[in-house]
Amino acid sequence: MSRSTVTGGDAMYVGIFFAGFGGQGIILAGRMVCLAAMGEGKHVSHIPSYGAEMRGGTANCSVVVSDEEIGSPLVPRPDVCVVMNTPSLLKFQPIVKPGGLLIWNESLIHSAPERTDIEILAVRANDIAEAAGSYRSANMVMLGALIKRRPSVASMNAVLAVLNEAVSARHRELNQVNRKALAGGYEAA
Amino acid sequence: MGVILMKGNEAIGESAIIAGCRHYFGYPITPQNELPAYMAARLPKVGGTFLQAESEVAAINMVYGAAAAGARVMTSSSSPGVSLKMEGISYLAGAELPAVVVNMMRGGPGLGNIAGAQGDYFQAVKGGGHGDYHSIVLAPSTVQELADLTGKAFDLADEYRMVVILLGDGFTGQMSEPITLPKPSGRSFDKSSWSLSGAKGRDPHIIASMRLNPDNALEMLNLKLQAKYRQIEKSETLWESVSVDDAEYLLVGFGLSARICKSAVSVLRKAGVKAGLFRPITLWPFPAGQLAAVSAGKKKVLVVEMNAGQMVQDVRLSVGGAPVDFLGTLGGATPQVDAIVERITGHAG
């Protein structure tokens, strides 16, 4: 019934993994990447960690952004890994693809990543967020840094454009701060 | 409304409402809880009924009652809960009642875990409940397909007066992807000749699967069901093929594992290996003839599943000459693209 072909060409494909504490806005950061990239016509997928895993205090999500239809939505070897707390760094540093990018939250993680075969970016996410108006926007700082280093994922304009859609109504008053935090992260990268 | 980012479980809910489903009965179980939550919020706003039942067993029997009353009705669950629904599914089959049952599979056996898995292929495809019956089994692999096949499931259920199982997995239910919500199919089904509504100006209707009367009544019912199943096998198989024409190696998978296979095909093609994918969309009826044709002359057929080897049995029955290999992952683990590539080429991709 449905027939198609896969060319095996060199399409843009970025597998991103976000990890941190529950409450740090991990799932939201992933959704914002999806919405922003969608807005720029790209294919996206987003899978959160869920269930009992969620209750344990860590949260993570896998995001794929690509020019082509997405095959596997899973990201076992991420091109970009964003870690916002120490347990996430310890757990996920090893899975970053060689040559990939690891962005870590220097405000909360006190021992730097050790890998030498990947690009490493330290961001003082909580400090930058505090300066922008609230520590709760630390996820936005990380997101700003991500799109600076990997502009093919989404542009800053696209991210800013989806803020209101992505953030639930009861947190929307924070969007002024979120905008500053995004810019702060972008600057810091 | 255009393209929206939607979670798989919620896409099923909205698509069911678009398809005219106004009755939902269910019981909480991870990883499909977003679907009942969605229905609980939405159905009252469109004049429908959401009811959280006291058990999976009660839920499927509420479905049975609502189906007997002529309504488009749905329930959803995940593996352990669907085991409990099997009694009701057999009764629905025996009474020839249309209903849509969603199973977002998780790891088993027993309580297992809450990760996505594909261990319920046998249960869904080979029966599951007692007696000789089939359910139509649809296996979507993207959120868009979850949405599209939900409407299709209601139409098939009504057309053939039987259960249609939407067989997804926990990952697909939890996944968000951009989708365009489907339009109603526009098909309508007159159920007034058999459904229950009070025998106003007509003889009473009876919905029952028991056949104790003489003249081989139960045999006759079974023959009728089997004739229906043969018809469905002829006309309702769905499948997708990717890069199969020049392929030397054929991957076969359904649902999420087929998507992973698709990525593997892409990697293999980049490496100059001619690989293709055959993805059954209906698991019952299984697209056996189509697979036989597509697999003819291939060097190897590799079946990839998130179970210990279930669909592979149907593949073996369908494939003529090519050797059939199997790669499975267990307990909620997902197949890795590299592992698939390695199995085909003999070395890591």
Next chain:
Amino acid sequence: MPVDTVQEKVVYERPRSLADVPNHYCPGCGHGIIHKLLAQCIDELGIQESTILVAPVGCSVLAYNYLRVDGCEAAHGRAPAVATGLKRVHPDTTVISYQGDGDLLAIGTAETIHAANRGEKITVIFVNNAIYGMTGGQMAPTSLQAQKTKTSPYGRNPADVGFPIRACELLNTLQAPVFIERCAVSSVKTILKAKRAIMKGLRNQVEGKGYSFIEILSMCPTGWGMEPREAVSWMEAEMVPVFPLGNLRDR
């Protein structure tokens, strides 16, 4: 022209809602009486064309062949759930869940309690004969202490399998039900009372009031191993003290 004419006056006729077919019940069984009472009430309320009967698994599995209304078979114990589905789709119909003791109080206990607790707008007719009739006389949840059955051959021993369950009293702890009454079909007097209770239970539904539960103590001479007349006496002497007749709730 005839010299005188004979005046015909109908003093009794088969209820319209009761099919004119022989039933399969044993001599002395209470189901036939209860079917007739139901049919009479349906006729008197004028709801034959808007009633749906849910038949259980058990001796009354074929009830839909005897009552001339839309009928639906249910899996064992699931009649209240099936009735819920029917009623939620057609709120204007009168939905009757007709169940025996094994169906209602053993395999279907959860469905029974939760349909009652939701205040599902249905009428449940619970036929309690303290035994599994259809399967050949096994112990029921309502079998009496020391009662001998196929599966309690030395008598029901409460230390082993507990005491008989009282459905009306159990459901009377819930807030939602509007009507709960226990009746019997052992005499003209009790039969007439049972009819009044069934009538009330159905009228409650017609008036959209809520969940009504009517338990009817009924004879099973075959299952009890008795002559029909003996069964009536046994029911009055042994069952009624354990399952006292009367209304527990009428709102």
